[in-house]
Each structure stands twice: as C-alpha cells, then as structure tokens.
Amino acid sequence: MNTQHHVDLAQLTTFHVHATAETVVSVQSTDDVIAVLRSAPSNVRILGGGSNILVTGDVSDVILKMEIMGRDVLHENENTVTIRFGAGESWHDSVAWCVDQGYGGLENLALIPGTVGAAPMQNIGAYGVEQERCFDHCIGIDRSTLQPHTYRAEECAFGYRDSVFKRALRDRVVITHVAYTLSKRPIVHCDYADVRQELDAHAITAPTIADIFRAVVTIRTRKLPDPSQIGNAGSFFKNPVIAADHAARLHAAFPAMPSYPQEDGRVKLPAAWLIDQCGWKGHRRGDAGVHVNQALVLVNYGAATGEEIHVLATEIERSVRERFDVALETEVNRW
Ligand SMILES: Cc1cc2nc3c(=O)[nH]c(=O)nc-3n(C[C@H](O)[C@H](O)[C@H](O)COP(=O)(O)OP(=O)(O)OC[C@H]3O[C@@H](n4cnc5c(N)ncnc54)[C@H](O)[C@@H]3O)c2cc1C
Structure with a gap:
C-alpha cells in the first residue's frame, strides 16, 4: 500500500485535466482495500486507469487506486x-x-x-x-x-x-x-462492418482470434484519438435508445438518420450522427473540443479544465434535445 498526498489527477486520468487529489492510496491486495475502506472517514472513490473519468474539481475524498495484479x-x-x-x-x-x-x-x-x-x-x-x-x-x-x-x-x-x-x-x-x-475452440465474431472490411483488405476468409485481434487494433489505432497525444475518454455519450414511434417520427423528418432496432422493440440511434448533425464535429472552444473525426469524443487540446469540457458536453446535450427531442446520457463518469 502506498499513499501520496496532493496528487495532480492530470497524470492519472486520460483527459489529462489538472485537479488536485488530497490523498491517493494505491492498493496491491484485498487486505489493502479493506484497510483503506475501514480507515477512510468519508467517501472513497475508486480509480483504475482513469480512462472513463472527467475530473471537474479538486477531490478531497480518498482515492483508492486499484493495483491488484495477477x-x-x-x-x-x-x-x-x-x-x-x-x-x-x-x-x-x-x-x-x-x-x-x-x-x-x-x-x-x-x-x-x-x-x-x-x-x-x-x-x-x-x-x-x-x-x-x-x-x-x-x-x-x-x-x-x-x-x-x-x-x-x-x-x-x-x-x-x-x-x-x-x-x-x-x-x-x-x-x-x-x-x-x-x-479453446473459439467462434469468431466478425459481422461488424469495419472488422469485415479490414479482414477483406487482407484477404482473410477464415479468421482466427489473432486475426480479429490484429484487425481491431488496426481499426482502433486508425480511428480513435490516442490519449497520450490528445486528452480524451473515448465516447463521451452513450448511443440513445428510443421508443419505436419516436424513431419513426424522426425518420420521417430525417430520412438519412441511421438506426438500429433492438430486441425489445426500441431503436438505438448513433449519438455521433445526432451530434454531427448539430454541427459540433471539430468544434473547438479554447482547449476543449469535439474531435475532428469523431463527434462522440470530446477532447482536451492541452489546458482545458474539466468544467470547460463539462459545459461543452451540456451544450451538446441541449442542442441534440432541441433538434431531435432525444436525451443523451453521459458515458463518462464525472468526478
Ligand atoms: C481512447 C478510448 C477508447 C475507449 N474505447 C472504449 C470502448 O470501445 N468501449 C468501452 O466500453 N469503453 C471504452 N473506453 C472507456 C474506458 O476505456 C472503459 O470504460 C474502461 O473500462 C475504463 O477503465 P479504467 O480502469 O480506466 O476505469 P476508470 O476510468 O479509472 O474508472 C471508471 C469508473 O469505474 C470505477 N471503477 C474503476 N475501477 C473499479 C474497481 N476496481 N471497482 C469498482 N469500480 C471501479 C471508477 O470509480 C469510475 O466510476 C475508451 C476510453 C478511451 C480513452
């Protein structure tokens, strides 16, 4: 167990926004976890790789940093x-x-x-x-x-x-x-269009799990911003799932809108398309922005604060609600 005080969370989260954590305790065993939970006077926040967290202020709660290996x-x-x-x-x-x-x-x-x-x-x-x-x-x-x-x-x-x-x-x-x-006798899943295309490009007709792994790594490296180069937490919003009659009304108004019927009768819409339609893709305000190629990914170009990114996200949500009457739900956890 290792305790540090006054830690800059920019180094522990992939959005790389600056905020101070009063106490970060790294735990290497179950006993460490129990000791931290027993001793922490207030709430404890749990931190893994920090790739799905937006920090919008200093943190006085004890942060338990998960380092149990094996x-x-x-x-x-x-x-x-x-x-x-x-x-x-x-x-x-x-x-x-x-x-x-x-x-x-x-x-x-x-x-x-x-x-x-x-x-x-x-x-x-x-x-x-x-x-x-x-x-x-x-x-x-x-x-x-x-x-x-x-x-x-x-x-x-x-x-x-x-x-x-x-x-x-x-x-x-x-x-x-x-x-x-x-x-040990895997059945591969390669129905996803991007994966299929990547396999086809290499003339792979009977892919192994290693082929799928390589294809996914290639696609993701090409498409997604690398957090070591530009701060981000992947998709900021979830894809909304809406009632079928609502989707039908939207289709009538926006025939080009992609949609994916779900087993329960509802319809999933790509949040990236909705955000793009509202003109946000590539938008930049100071150092907070929407990625130029991925409307779903909010980015920190360097010195953005968590609050600035949060305000941008709130405006995106509002414009999607006003234009499509669809509520976006945040995927990233706000601290
Ligand atoms: C470039 C990029 C691409 C991404 N692509 C995808 C993707 O394709 N699909 C996808 O689903 N996600 C994706 N993500 C989001 C993220 O990588 C995942 O959600 C990942 O599982 C977060 O892991 P983490 O260890 O960084 O968690 P953290 O960001 O540290 O924590 C995330 C949440 O989980 C809680 N938590 C963390 N560890 C524990 C624990 N041991 N016990 C209890 N609670 C815990 C935290 O308190 C926090 O609320 C992407 C992120 C980035 C930056």
Whole structure:
C-alpha cells in the first residue's frame, strides 16, 4: 500500500485535466482495500486507469487506486478455461495474453484502455461484443460489510454500458478480481462492418482470434484519438435508445438518420450522427473540443479544465434535445 498526498489527477486520468487529489492510496491486495475502506472517514472513490473519468474539481475524498495484479487459472477442460485476473491488470494486455494462449472470446475488445476491474462497471463493449459474453464472476469488497462477495452475472444487471456497479452499487463495491471463461475452440465474431472490411483488405476468409485481434487494433489505432497525444475518454455519450414511434417520427423528418432496432422493440440511434448533425464535429472552444473525426469524443487540446469540457458536453446535450427531442446520457463518469 502506498499513499501520496496532493496528487495532480492530470497524470492519472486520460483527459489529462489538472485537479488536485488530497490523498491517493494505491492498493496491491484485498487486505489493502479493506484497510483503506475501514480507515477512510468519508467517501472513497475508486480509480483504475482513469480512462472513463472527467475530473471537474479538486477531490478531497480518498482515492483508492486499484493495483491488484495477477492471473490465475481457476478451471480448465478441453473446451474452456476460466481465468481470474487481478483488477489492476491492464485490460488490453490481458486480452492480448488470452489471444496468445489461443483462448477466445474477448479479442474484439482489444485496445480498450483501462483496467480489468473497471470492465464490468460499464460492461465494456466494442465491435459487436461486450465483456459480459465471457464474464464468469467478479469479487468485490462492499463498503458496508468489508467482506469479499462473489458477484455472478445474474447479480450484475449487465446492459448496454451499464451494470449494478454503475447504479445501486456505485462507489460501494471495490472490484478486486474478475474471472472470464474463454473458449479453446473459439467462434469468431466478425459481422461488424469495419472488422469485415479490414479482414477483406487482407484477404482473410477464415479468421482466427489473432486475426480479429490484429484487425481491431488496426481499426482502433486508425480511428480513435490516442490519449497520450490528445486528452480524451473515448465516447463521451452513450448511443440513445428510443421508443419505436419516436424513431419513426424522426425518420420521417430525417430520412438519412441511421438506426438500429433492438430486441425489445426500441431503436438505438448513433449519438455521433445526432451530434454531427448539430454541427459540433471539430468544434473547438479554447482547449476543449469535439474531435475532428469523431463527434462522440470530446477532447482536451492541452489546458482545458474539466468544467470547460463539462459545459461543452451540456451544450451538446441541449442542442441534440432541441433538434431531435432525444436525451443523451453521459458515458463518462464525472468526478
Ligand atoms: C481512447 C478510448 C477508447 C475507449 N474505447 C472504449 C470502448 O470501445 N468501449 C468501452 O466500453 N469503453 C471504452 N473506453 C472507456 C474506458 O476505456 C472503459 O470504460 C474502461 O473500462 C475504463 O477503465 P479504467 O480502469 O480506466 O476505469 P476508470 O476510468 O479509472 O474508472 C471508471 C469508473 O469505474 C470505477 N471503477 C474503476 N475501477 C473499479 C474497481 N476496481 N471497482 C469498482 N469500480 C471501479 C471508477 O470509480 C469510475 O466510476 C475508451 C476510453 C478511451 C480513452
């Protein structure tokens, strides 16, 4: 366990906005987590890789920085293997390791920044797959009991960029380990248009998990801004899901609007398209802006404050609501 005081959060979050954290405690074990939760007088905030957080002010709560490492095989048979990762492990490195072993299931989620422990939090997803697909269980320490509890998928209420850890259990449970069951006879998912095109470009007709992994890394490197070059937290907003009759009305008014019918009858709209239609793509105000190629990604060109980015996000939300009567929900967590 290592405690630091007066830490600039710009170095611990990918938006790189400056704000001071009074106390940051790095934890390397479950006992460390329990000790921090027991001793913290007020709320504790949990920090992984800081790739899904916008800091809009100094933080006086104790920040628990997750650094529990390790990888254990829990079960194995000829078809599957269940591996439990420490919550502080890098997500991308863990996916890369699985692919190297020939264990399939998470390869579409390559290059998502952050830690394994944060993955269940918003049920990370990309290129047609969510972490829920391979999730077996996670272990969390509840603030009120200080006891480890095993959360099976049924208890996690996973949804689109959503889980119980983002709602009823937000800031209440520290996830210390996450276990995934992977396939030794993987069936690849390559229906997503970008992935298909990338495979076609290399004339790959029967892709392996390593092919999917490489394709996803190539696409993401080409399309998404690298936080080490320009501060950002990936998609700032979730794609809104609206009622079918509302979508029909919008289609009548905006025939070019893309839309994706959901199993429950509702319709998902691409937030990036809505934001782009409101003229925000490439917009810059001081050092806060909307990425030039990705309307969904808000960026810090250098010296933006979290508040400036937050104000910009609020204006984007308002203009989308006024033009389309659609409420955008923020994906990024505001501190
Ligand atoms: C360039 C870029 C691309 C991205 N692409 C995607 C994408 O394709 N799909 C996607 O889903 N996300 C994406 N993201 C968002 C982000 O990478 C993920 O949400 C990631 O899981 C966050 O991990 P983290 O460790 O950085 O979490 P943090 O940002 O540190 O924390 C995020 C939230 O989880 C909580 N939390 C973190 N660790 C724990 C823990 N151990 N226990 C309990 N709560 C915890 C925090 O309190 C906070 O509320 C992207 C971000 C960037 C910068």
